[in-house]
Amino acid sequence: MKTITTDALIIGAGLAGLRVALACQAQGQQATVLSLVPAKRSHSSAAQGGMQASLGNSVKSQGDDETAHFIDTVKGSDWGCDQTVARMFAHVAPKAVRQSAEWGVPWSRIKAGPRQAVINGKTTTIKEAVQTHGLIHARDFGGTKHWRTCYTSDGTGHSLLYAMDNKAIAAGIEVHERVEALQLIHDGQRCQGAIVRDLVSGELIAYLAKTTTICSGGYGRLWSASTNALICEGTGTSMALETGLVPIGNPEAVQFHPTAIVPAGILVTEGCRGDGGVLRDVDGHRFMPDYEPEKKELASRDVVSRRMTEHMRTGKGVKSPYGEHLWLDITQLGAAHIDKNLREVKDICNNFLGIDPAKDWIPVRPTQHYSMGGIRTNEKGEAYGLAGLFAVGEAACWDLHGFNRLGGNSLAETVVGGMIIGEHVAAAAKQTDAPEEAVAVPHWHAVAAEIDALLQAEQGNDPYDLREQMEQIMMDKVGIFRTGTELEQAVVELEQLQRQASELKLHNRTRHSNPELVEALRVRKMLKLAVAVAKGALARTESRGAHAREDYPQRNDNEWLKRTMVHWRNDAAELSYEAIDISKMELPPGFRGYGEDNTIAHPDSAVRLAQVEQWQQQYPDATEQERQQALMPYELPTLLSQPNQRRGVGK
Numbered sequence: 001m002k003t004i005t006t007d008a009l010i011i012g013a014g015l016a017g018l019r020v021a022l023a024c025q026a027q028g029q030q031a032t033v034l035s036l037v038p039a040k041r042s043h044s045s046a047a048q049g050g051m052q053a054s055l056g057n058s059v060k061s062q063g064d065d066e067t068a069h070f071i072d073t074v075k076g077s078d079w080g081c082d083q084t085v086a087r088m089f090a091h092v093a094p095k096a097v098r099q100s101a102e103w104g105v106p107w108s109r110i111k112a113g114p115r116q117a118v119i120n121g122k123t124t125t126i127k128e129a130v131q132t133h134g135l136i137h138a139r140d141f142g143g144t145k146h147w148r149t150c151y152t153s154d155g156t157g158h159s160l161l162y163a164m165d166n167k168a169i170a171a172g173i174e175v176h177e178r179v180e181a182l183q184l185i186h187d188g189q190r191c192q193g194a195i196v197r198d199l200v201s202g203e204l205i206a207y208l209a210k211t212t213t214i215c216s217g218g219y220g221r222l223w224s225a226s227t228n229a230l231i232c233e234g235t236g237t238s239m240a241l242e243t244g245l246v247p248i249g250n251p252e253a254v255q256f257h258p259t260a261i262v263p264a265g266i267l268v269t270e271g272c273r274g275d276g277g278v279l280r281d282v283d284g285h286r287f288m289p290d291y292e293p294e295k296k297e298l299a300s301r302d303v304v305s306r307r308m309t310e311h312m313r314t315g316k317g318v319k320s321p322y323g324e325h326l327w328l329d330i331t332q333l334g335a336a337h338i339d340k341n342l343r344e345v346k347d348i349c350n351n352f353l354g355i356d357p358a359k360d361w362i363p364v365r366p367t368q369h370y371s372m373g374g375i376r377t378n379e380k381g382e383a384y385g386l387a388g389l390f391a392v393g394e395a396a397c398w399d400l401h402g403f404n405r406l407g408g409n410s411l412a413e414t415v416v417g418g419m420i421i422g423e424h425v426a427a428a429a430k431q432t433d434a435p436e437e438a439v440a441v442p443h444w445h446a447v448a449a450e451i452d453a454l455l456q457a458e459q460g461n462d463p464y465d466l467r468e469q470m471e472q473i474m475m476d477k478v479g480i481f482r483t484g485t486e487l488e489q490a491v492v493e494l495e496q497l498q499r500q501a502s503e504l505k506l507h508n509r510t511r512h513s514n515p516e517l518v519e520a521l522r523v524r525k526m527l528k529l530a531v532a533v534a535k536g537a538l539a540r541t542e543s544r545g546a547h548a549r550e551d552y553p554q555r556n557d558n559e560w561l562k563r564t565m566v567h568w569r570n571d572a573a574e575l576s577y578e579a580i581d582i583s584k585m586e587l588p589p590g591f592r593g594y595g596e597d598n599t600i601a602h603p604d605s606a607v608r609l610a611q612v613e614q615w616q617q618q619y620p621d622a623t624e625q626e627r628q629q630a631l632m633p634y635e636l637p638t639l640l641s642q643p644n645q646r647r648g649v650g651k
């Protein structure tokens with residue numbers, strides 16, 4: 001058995017993984033990072049539009065601060081998030097953006113003086129103040145009170161990941177690429193690394209570590225149409241699920257992005273609408289103001305995706321050989337703006353549609369985009385159920401996003417989460433003894449036996465076929481709008497596929513670079529996750545954020561203000577629930593601001609609201625910080641707890 005030992009094993013070399021690694025290395029803990037692909041090819045590099053942080057620099061960001069960011073995030077989540085996490089996050093986000101600037105991220109900057117901008121479909125003049133010249137700019141994004149999304153043209157993820165990876169190289173962090181973690185090493189109490197397969201040589205390696213952090217990204221590729229990269233298959237998340245000890249939180253919370261191009265499914269950023277683009281139907285009519293008169297195209301993502309789907313259902317979609325779609329019109333922004341701020345969108349339109357977005361409308365429809373659910377962790381990023389295991393980024397349910405993530409809050413989560421949780425990972429690694437090799441042996445044998453069996457099987461099912469069926473079921477029955485009948489069918493069908501996946505037959509019997517073997521190992525993991533998503537969705541008989549049940553259209557705080565927890569036990573998904581405590585909320589549940597308020601209220605909401613109001617009346621002169629700490633105290637590592645300063649025209 002080949003073994004590699006390290007202090008902190010990090011599975012995933014996207015933004016979350018690299019930021020955790022940098023935090024560990026800075027604390028003198030050796031970090032070793034694993035990745036399916038070279039680090040700079042991780043999915044984070046695909047992020048376009050930007051990263052939220054309340055710098056308050058621009059004239060349109062005036063008045064922004066951590067509290068506004070916190071409130072937007074909680075409302076965006078439809079009160080499903082962990083408010084303490086949202087508070088910690090909003091506090092650290094400005095530090096994350098500034099640090100990344102120091103590390104070389106070329107943030108788009110403010111130019112003092114007047115400039116033309118398109119707001120609500122009208123060309124307007126905006127004047128930036130002289131004292132803000134050269135400060136980091138922000139653009140508008142959906143569901144936010146102020147312009148808060150910092151950006152580098154529309155290649156924000158690319159710039160961030162390149163800067164982060166260069167920093168990791170400079171820090172001497174080892175990234176082992178083209179390897180795949182297949183099973184966690186643990187003794188039932190503590191996680192001590194992972195069994196990993198070299199995707200080129202086929203060799204199995206036991207990575208032994210004091211701490212293990214899963215940063216393996218989302219599970220978008222469970223659906224046949226997704227904006228996610230092909231490697232976003234959720235195998236890291238499923239690996240935690242397979243322990244039977246670690247739960248997945250809110251697997252059913254899945255976001256569909258309004259604007260993926262048709263037919264390729266590639267995303268064009270929310271920045272298109274943030275910068276003034278509008279949505280049009282088959283008649284060229286701008287329909288969003290009819291549904292959401294206040295926020296229009298910049299309502300929360302889940303809301304816009306639903307409105308688009310509803311509008312197509314009324315017969316206003318554009319028919320195409322690839323199904324119906326709507327139009328995204330950014331022509332009003334003009335070629336100069338697009339060339340500067342939306343150049344990736346321009347390339348995508350040119351290369352995949354053969355159109356010029358400065359002149360032509362872009363065919364779009366809502367498509368699977370983001371996994372709010374993931375490995376359930378506490379505020380320190382520690383996974384439930386196994387000591388020494390952490391999760392950060394899209395793979396985790398830390399739970400910053402609840403049932404809907406705001407645009408720009410995911411890049412921010414990867415870096416902020418990496419900064420905060422990285423400190424806890426480093427501290428845990430310092431306090432833990434190196435594991436004994438023996439603990440890895442049964443896990444190594446289990447994985448080796450699974451691979452042997454797959455390579456020797458004379459009969460069984462085709463892994464590609466099972467996967468295709470899974471993707472279609474997820475698309476047709478676990479989509480934007482959900483019903484009990486379809487979800488019941490989905491659960492039955494997915495469970496059947498999952499059972500079939502225990503018997504697979506491969507045509508390719510080689511041990512080294514064997515894509516069919518990779519597929520077989522992955523499809524088993526993906527099917528478990530798919531079952532968890534569908535079962536969670538079926539059980540949740542309410543509509544909250546991106547989880548929209550047509551048979552249960554109301555948000556039901558009375559019965560459902562709780563987090564779904566899925567354990568994999570006895571080869572089946574087992575559901576339980578974790579209550580969300582209203583009495584500890586800084587922002588008690590209320591109306592989110594879209595459509596009609598049809599919430600079934602929880603009796604504790606009114607009680608908590610009265611407490612919050614009473615406190616405010618009792619201490620009218622309290623500072624914002626005093627108010628906040630009194631209502632919902634939170635702790636951050638000292639390094640990150642300092643107040644933020646704002647130099648712009650904001651507070």
Ligand SMILES: Cc1cc2nc3c(=O)[nH]c(=O)nc-3n(C[C@H](O)[C@H](O)[C@H](O)COP(=O)(O)OP(=O)(O)OC[C@H]3O[C@@H](n4cnc5c(N)ncnc54)[C@H](O)[C@@H]3O)c2cc1C
Nearest residue numbers: 012013014016036044047049050181217393394408410411
């Ligand atoms: C097209 C697109 C545009 C987006 N734009 C924005 C935006 O503008 N703003 C925003 O906030 N968010 C955006 N997002 C979301 C955001 O990009 C992601 O949520 C975020 O980058 C995820 O980062 P991560 O570090 O968690 O995971 P990733 O960047 O996905 O990295 C996962 C890593 O895990 C590795 N890995 C996976 N499984 C294994 C395994 N089993 N063994 C070993 N390694 C493994 C991979 O190789 C990779 O290195 C966008 C998403 C998409 C799809």
